[in-house]
Amino acid sequence: MAETGVAPVTRSSGRTRQVRSRYAANKRRRHAVDWRVFNMAREVPSVREAYEQARSRRQPHNRAIRGLGARWVRVLWRCWQDHTLYDPDLLLGSRAEADLTA
Numbered sequence: 001m002a003e004t005g006v007a008p009v010t011r012s013s014g015r016t017r018q019v020r021s022r023y024a025a026n027k028r029r030r031h032a033v034d035w036r037v038f039n040m041a042r043e044v045p046s047v048r049e050a051y052e053q054a055r056s057r058r059q060p061h062n063r064a065i066r067g068l069g070a071r072w073v074r075v076l077w078r079c080w081q082d083h084t085l086y087d088p089d090l091l092l093g094s095r096a097e098a099d100l101t102a
Contacts, residue, residue, distance in 0.1 A: 033069040041068065044088075 011018045041051040047068060054064035079086050 032067055033073060037065050037069045037072055038071075041065070046088075 001058070009019070040047040042048070050068060050071075052065050053066055055061070059067070075086065
C-alpha cells in the first residue's frame with residue numbers, strides 16, 4: 001500500500017499530530033488507484049455508499065478516495081496472493097453477512 005501512496009503518514013511532535021498522504025510513492029500507480037476508485041464511486045452502489053459515509057464523517061474528497069483506494073488495494077492484493085479472480089458478489093455477500101451478525 002505504501003508503494004501506491006494510499007497508506008497514511010503520521011507526523012507528530014508534542015501535542016500536534018498530522019495524518020497526511022504519502023509523498024514518496026509511485027505517482028502513476030497512485031493516480032491509477034485514485035482514478036479507478038473515483039469511477040467506482042460514481043458507478044458502483046456499494047462504493048458510492050462507502051464514499052458518502054466517509055464524506056458524512058467530514059472527510060475531504062481526497063481523503064475519502066484515498067481510504068477507499070486503500071480498501072481496493074487490499075482486495076487486489078488478496079486476489080493476487082490467493083490466485084483468484086475478483087468476485088464482487090462474494091465480497092458484498094460477506095460484508096452483508098457481517099452486517100447481519102453485528
